[in-house]
Structure formats: C-alpha cells, structure tokens
Amino acid sequence: xxxxxxxxxxxxxxxxxxxxxxxxxxxxxxxxxxxxxxxxxxxxxxxxxxxxxxxxxxxxxxxxxxxxxxxxxxxxxxxxxxxxxxxxxxxxxxxxxxxxxxxxxxxxxxxxxxxxxxxxxxxxxxxxxxxxxxxxxxxxxxxxxxxxxxxxxxxxxxxxxxxxxxxxxxxxxxxxxxxxxxxxxxxxxxxxxxxxxxxxxx
Numbered sequence: 001x002x003x004x005x006x007x008x009x010x011x012x013x014x015x016x017x018x019x020x021x022x023x024x025x026x027x028x029x030x031x032x033x034x035x036x037x038x039x040x041x042x043x044x045x046x047x048x049x050x051x052x053x054x055x056x057x058x059x060x061x062x063x064x065x066x067x068x069x070x071x072x073x074x075x076x077x078x079x080x081x082x083x084x085x086x087x088x089x090x091x092x093x094x095x096x097x098x099x100x101x102x103x104x105x106x107x108x109x110x111x112x113x114x115x116x117x118x119x120x121x122x123x124x125x126x127x128x129x130x131x132x133x134x135x136x137x138x139x140x141x142x143x144x145x146x147x148x149x150x151x152x153x154x155x156x157x158x159x160x161x162x163x164x165x166x167x168x169x170x171x172x173x174x175x176x177x178x179x180x181x182x183x184x185x186x187x188x189x190x191x192x193x194x195x196x197x198x199x200x201x202x
Contacts, residue, residue, distance in 0.1 A: 005069035006049045008032045019162040021087040021145070021174040030067040030103070030195045031202035036089075039150040040163040045091050046201040056117065057194045060129045061104040065194035073189045082109075083178035086121065088130045088193075091201035093170025094146060097136045101197035104131040107177040111187030120177040131196075135172050143173050168202070 031047035053065030090103040107121035150163040
C-alpha cells in the first residue's frame with residue numbers, strides 16, 4: 001500500500017448520520033481531510049497543497065491537474081470479481097460546472113486480464129468517468145446530490161441535515177466500481193483524485 005500526497009489528505013471516517021451516502025470508509029481529498037467534516041458554512045472551502053497533479057487524470061478531465069491524492073493497493077482475492085462503493089464530492093459544485101475546473105476521480109485496476117490501466121469508476125448508464133462536468137444538476141443529475149449551505153438550526157436545516165456535517169457543496173450518489181479478476185492473481189488498485197484548473201477548492 002502506498003499513498004502519494006500530503007499526509008493530511010487521507011483518513012478513515014465513521015459517521016452515525018444517514019445523510020452521507022456512505023457511513024464509513026476511507027476519505028481522500030485534494031486539501032486537508034478534516035475540513036470535509038465541518039458544516040457547509042462556505043461555498044468556497046479549500047486549501048492549496050502545492051503538490052503535483054496526475055497525467056492519467058488529466059487525460060480524463062481534459063485539463064491540467066494539481067494536488068492529486070493517489071492511494072495504491074495491491075491485493076489477491078479468492079473470487080472472480082471485486083467491487084467497491086464510493087462517492088465523489090467537490091466544492092466546485094454547483095457554480096463552476098463547465099467552467100474549466102472539472103475536478104476528477106478515477107479508480108484504476110491493473111493485473112492479469114488488463115493490458116493497461118483500466119478505470120472502473122464510471123457511470124453505470126453512460127460509462128462516463130466521474131468528474132464535476134460529467135455529474136451535476138444538469139448532466140446525469142440522477143447521480144447528483146446538492147448540499148446547500150448550512151444556515152444554522154431550523155426546520156429546513158436541522159442538526160441531522162447533510163449540510164450540518166459535510167462541507168462540500170455537491171456530491172454523487174453512491175456508485176459502484178467493479179471489475180472481473182482471476183482468483184488468486186495479484187492486482188493493483190489505484191484510487192486517484194485531483195483538482196482541475198485551480199488548486200484551491202477541494
């Protein structure tokens with residue numbers, strides 16, 4: 001296992017709230033991971049980490065990347081398929097969709113049966129990769145969740161609302177990355193996320 005990024009950009013998380021699409025797992029960010037847990041009190045939360053981008057993600061996003069966070073895991077399984085649940089969130093939502101800041105996520109697999117890196121983080125309906133411009137209120141909206149800013153405790157925004165516990169302005173629904181594999185063979189999974197166009201908004 002290897003992580004390439006600032007060490008403050010990855011952690012495990014656990015929540016008792018049913019408002020987040022996933023309640024426990026690994027969280028990676030292009031900024032400081034603890035900031036994701038704050039109430040959504042800012043439409044522009046972020047931290048420039050001044051770390052490199054990733055050329056593989058640039059091919060997907062169609063633009064320069066920076067502040068990439070990359071987790072690599074080698075594994076051997078006794079099944080013929082692996083699958084993972086995930087969701088993607090960004091502070092570029094909703095106001096910067098299609099404005100050159102197409103933050104991006106990929107889940108690459110490599111090993112027997114894959115001649116090159118293959119991205120398994122794609123929409124189940126269209127096969128498009130996961131990015132701000134591909135999943136938003138206008139495009140593939142069935143996979144998009146808006147997280148309106150926190151306004152304090154009220155009938156519309158009780159303490160158990162999504163905005164009360166999560167900073168990012170928008171996110172995808174739960175998505176599944178899955179791949180066929182050969183039992184007992186060695187594979188490598190690479191989870192990668194990066195800022196596109198600017199390195200400020202996480």
